[in-house]
Amino acid sequence: xxxxxxxxxxxxxxxxxxxxxxxxxxxxxxxxxxxxxxxxxxxxxxxxxxxxxxxxxxxxxxxxxxxxxxxxxxxxxxxxxxxxxxxxxxxxxxxxxxxxxxxxxxxx
Amino acid sequence: xxxxxxxxxxxxxxxxxxxxxxxxxxxxxxxxxxxxxxxxxxxxxxxxxxxxxxxxxxxxxxxxxxxxxxxxxxxxxxxxxxxxxxxxxxxxxxxxxxxxxxxxxxxxxxxxxxxxxxxxxxxxxx
Numbered sequence: 001x002x003x004x005x006x007x008x009x010x011x012x013x014x015x016x017x018x019x020x021x022x023x024x025x026x027x028x029x030x031x032x033x034x035x036x037x038x039x040x041x042x043x044x045x046x047x048x049x050x051x052x053x054x055x056x057x058x059x060x061x062x063x064x065x066x067x068x069x070x071x072x073x074x075x076x077x078x079x080x081x082x083x084x085x086x087x088x089x090x091x092x093x094x095x096x097x098x099x100x101x102x103x104x105x106x107x108x
Numbered sequence: 109x110x111x112x113x114x115x116x117x118x119x120x121x122x123x124x125x126x127x128x129x130x131x132x133x134x135x136x137x138x139x140x141x142x143x144x145x146x147x148x149x150x151x152x153x154x155x156x157x158x159x160x161x162x163x164x165x166x167x168x169x170x171x172x173x174x175x176x177x178x179x180x181x182x183x184x185x186x187x188x189x190x191x192x193x194x195x196x197x198x199x200x201x202x203x204x205x206x207x208x209x210x211x212x213x214x215x216x217x218x219x220x221x222x223x224x225x226x227x228x229x230x231x232x233x234x
Contacts, residue, residue, distance in 0.1 A: 043224040044145075046220070087152065094167070096167075097155040
């Protein structure tokens with residue numbers, strides 16, 4: 001199974017900050033990576049697929065980049081509604097589909 | 109509106125059984141592959157099981173293989189997860205998630221999860 005290492009596990013930031021989260025796959029996954037946002041008590045929400053394609057309705061302050069083994073999610077100007085936990089997921093090699101451990105973005 | 113609604117969760121003793129359901133609406137259910145994904149309390153997301161649109165292809169995570177059975181009824185727009193021999197470590201919120209298929213340059217199919225239900229909670233405890 002492909003392992004996904006996500007970092008950091010948590011970060012503190014202020015509204016307006018630029019935030020970057022990274023995921024590293026244990027082997028190349030081309031661009032078959034998705035990013036999800038999850039708020040407490042809620043279901044995950046798809047933000048980005050194909051490493052860099054924004055899901056419909058997702059604000060443009062979210063962006064994704066990378067291919068192969070290294071990927072990045074960037075929030076360009078953090079808003080109050082962005083405080084949540086973010087997960088990456090590879091869908092290149094299955095089963096199993098595997099997720100990163102998550103990054104909790106907290107208010108500084 | 110595309111919607112997935114899970115039900116059937118609850119408290120069950122170790123070794124017991126439970127059947128989860130997921131009702132789909134707002135899209136042609138029979139055209140989509142589906143998944144179950146779970147999240148233990150305070151933990152991350154774990155893929156559990158996949159079923160193809162026709163039900164002919166099924167996959168399970170090693171952690172549930174031999175104990176859980178995924179199925180679907182396209183006439184009823186419903187997805188199911190039969191869970192037997194439940195263990196404490198199966199305690200989690202269980203989500204059903206629609207799989208969106210993309211065809212790669214290599215003509216293989218790849219699936220990511222674009223729509224999720226709100227989840228149903230399963231607690232395994234004596």
